[in-house]
Every structure is written in C-alpha cells, then in structure tokens.
Amino acid sequence: xxxxxxxxxxxxxxxxxxxxxxxxxxxxxxxxxxxxxxxxxxxxxxxxxxxxxxxxxxxxxxxxxxxxxxxxxxxxxxxxxxxxxxxxxxxxxxxxxxxxxxxxxxxxxxxxxxxxxxxxxxxxxxxxxxxxxxxxxxxxxxxxxxxxxxxxxxxxxxxxxxxxxxxxxxxxxxxxxxxxxxxxxxxxxxxxxxxxxxxxxxxxxxxxxxxxxxxxxxxxxxxxxxxxxxxxxxxxxxxxxxxxxxxxxxxxxxxxxxxx
Numbered sequence: 001x002x003x004x005x006x007x008x009x010x011x012x013x014x015x016x017x018x019x020x021x022x023x024x025x026x027x028x029x030x031x032x033x034x035x036x037x038x039x040x041x042x043x044x045x046x047x048x049x050x051x052x053x054x055x056x057x058x059x060x061x062x063x064x065x066x067x068x069x070x071x072x073x074x075x076x077x078x079x080x081x082x083x084x085x086x087x088x089x090x091x092x093x094x095x096x097x098x099x100x101x102x103x104x105x106x107x108x109x110x111x112x113x114x115x116x117x118x119x120x121x122x123x124x125x126x127x128x129x130x131x132x133x134x135x136x137x138x139x140x141x142x143x144x145x146x147x148x149x150x151x152x153x154x155x156x157x158x159x160x161x162x163x164x165x166x167x168x169x170x171x172x173x174x175x176x177x178x179x180x181x182x183x184x185x186x187x188x189x190x191x192x193x194x195x196x197x198x199x200x201x202x203x204x205x206x207x208x209x210x211x212x213x214x215x216x217x218x219x220x221x222x223x224x225x226x227x228x229x230x231x232x233x234x235x236x237x238x239x240x241x242x243x244x245x246x247x248x249x250x251x252x253x254x255x256x257x258x259x260x
Contacts, residue, residue: 041070041259048255052233055086055246057253065109070259073110078120079103084244090134099128099139099244103147103170114159117152124170128244138173139202139244145171156213156225162190175200181211189214194229198245205235205245225257 042065050057061080065072084099105122124147128140149168156162162185167178176199183192189212196207209231216224230252233245 041065042068043260044070044257045260046255046257048227048253050251050253052246052251053249054088055084055244057084057244058082070109074108076107076109076118076120078105078107078122080105086244086246088247090132090136093132095134095137096131097128097244098131099126101126101172105147105149107149114155115152116155117150119148119150121146121148123147124172124175126170126172126175128173137202139200143172145173147172156190157185157188160185162192173200173202183211183213194231200244203235203245205233207231207233207251209251223259227255227257229253 044063046062047060048058050059059080059082061078063070063076063078065074065076067074070076079102081102082100084097084101086097086099088095088097101124103122103124105120107118107120107122109116109118111117123144125142125144127142128137130137130140134140147168147170149166151164151166153164153166154162162181162183164181165179167176169176177196178198179194179196181192181194183190191212192210194207194209194211196209198205198207209229211227211229213225213227216226218224230250233248233251235245235248
C-alpha cells in the first residue's frame with residue numbers, strides 16, 4: 001500500500017493532539033490549565049483542528065472540576081470526542097477512512113508552586129469505517145478499551161520559561177500519543193519547539209515543529225487561550241498506508257481553550 005500524493009492544504013495554524021489512532025491534536029491534544037485560572041472556574045472547554053497530508057482531524061472536549069474549583073487540587077471528569085478523515089491507496093484502489101472516537105475519564109489534578117500535573121483513566125471507544133472496505137487494514141471496525149493519560153506542565157506567563165509533557169495510551173487499536181514542548185514567555189506569547197510521537201496498530205509517526213500560545217481577552221469572564229503550531233511529520237509502519245495521521249509532510253493545527 002502507498003499513501004496517495006494528494007496535495008497539502010494550507011492554513012497557517014495548529015495545536016494540541018490527542019491521537020487515538022488519529023492525528024492530530026489533538027491535538028490534540030492536548031488541553032492545558034494556565035495562570036489565567038481563577039477560583040471561580042470549574043470547567044475547561046477545549047477544541048481544535050489538525051491537518052496533515054491526506055488527513056483532517058477535529059476534536060472537542062471538556063474537563064470538570066468535581067470540587068467546583070479548577071484552581072485547587074482535586075478530582076476531574078473529562079469527556080472527549082474526535083473525528084478524522086483520511087485517504088490512502090490500497091494497491092491501486094483509492095480508499096477513504098473515517099475514524100470516530102470518544103472517551104470518558106476520571107482523573108486527579110495537583111499543583112506544586114508554578115508546576116501542575118494531572119493523571120486520568122477511563123474508557124475509550126473508536127470506530128474506523130473504510131470505503132471501500134480494506135480487510136488488510138488492521139485498523140477497521142470498532143474497538144473499546146482502557147485509556148490512561150497524564151500531563152505535567154509549568155504555568156504560562158510565570159517566569160521566563162515554559163514546559164509541558166503530555167501522553168496517553170489506549171488499548172483500542174493500541175493507540176498512543178505523546179508530546180513535549182519547551183518555550184519562552186515573551187509578553188503574552190509563549191513560543192518554542194515541540195516534539196510529538198503517535199501511532200496505533202497501523203502506523204507510527206513522529207513530528208518536529210514549533211508552537212505559539214497566547215491569550216485573547218474576549219471578555220473579563222471568558223478567557224480564551226489560543227495555540228497555533230506547525231512542522232514536519234515523518235511516518236513509518238506499513239508504508240504509512242493505514243495511518244489516520246496522514247502521510248509524511250507538513251502538518252499544522254489550532255486549538256482553543258476556555259474556562260467557565
């Protein structure tokens with residue numbers, strides 16, 4: 001199998017991946033709590049779009065602080081859903097895939113000075129429909145599984161440097177995703193490089209790129225964090241043919257995070 005040579009679409013953006021057999025962010029993702037957090041916020045909403053060669057990924061999620069205050073240590077509930085559309089050649093047959101994923105997880109968030117961390121565990125469901133059907137593709141049909149994820153990051157706009165580490169693994173199609181970012185805080189912007197690794201039973205991919213994160217003051221009661229990122233994706237495994245993350249080449253994305 002070979003990936004098609006479809007052209008790479010262009011927007012100049014990018015963000016968080018949460019790859020459950022999809023590329024992404026997720027980016028998806030992934031969502032972060034920053035220094036804009038106040039004691040009156042209990043919900044984090046995050047959404048985004050990720051584009052790579054022959055692959056488009058959308059995601060939407062929400063995290064709720066069960067203690068009613070996202071600025072304090074405590075248990076969190078997270079719901080997340082995504083869809084990826086991708087294309088590849090099965091021999092000489094053009095094949096279109098649609099992957100849908102949903103998760104429900106419980107976790108705990110804690111802070112240590114200017115650093116915070118969170119860990120989650122829960123259920124993950126994925127469905128990949130191929131047109132025409134491709135029995136040789138190991139990522140097809142539906143699977144449900146156990147999912148675990150974790151995050152460790154510094155608060156943005158606190159000190160000159162910023163870092164974040166995020167990762168997840170799901171037994172559904174043996175999906176995994178991990179990302180590391182290091183940046184510098186310049187005024188209200190955080191800018192730096194990123195490294196991402198992701199995959200499932202059908203592919204393995206790595207990404208090298210950069211990101212910029214900044215806050216938009218839409219209203220005093222609606223803080224909005226915007227992340228753009230872009231870079232180059234390298235794909236291996238089964239010739240990259242079954243990868244919902246798309247083919248080798250440029251990638252970009254956008255994520256939006258808000259607090260309520």
